[in-house]
Amino acid sequence: MSFVKSDLIKQLARNYPNFLKKDLIKLFDIMIYEMQQALRRGERVELRDVFSIEPRIQKARISRNPRTNEHVNTPEKKAILFKMSKEWASKTNEKK
Secondary structure, three states: OOOOHHHHHHHHHHHOOOOOHHHHHHHHHHHHHHHHHHHHOOOOEEEOOOEEEEEEEEOOEEEEOOOOOOEEEEOOEEEEEEEEOHHHHHHHHOOO
16 A cells, blocks of 8 residues: 555645645645754654654665675675554455
């Protein structure tokens, strides 16, 4: 199941008719921007009862090319750990 920004804005506008659509778009953009900045700073982002995102650093290691069996040096890199809440996962996976 994928989420598109325009669909999320439409749903928010339907649920909160007192807000203008342009204000909801601006709010959504600010929220996404702040989440990006927090991840760049190495901080954990959590939306209670929805999900959490946490930056992780994968250590440098020696890996193996499966085709040639050659050893390859893999440099240190950043990865993002996404963890969905149990409540949100059950809502997302329930059949309609």
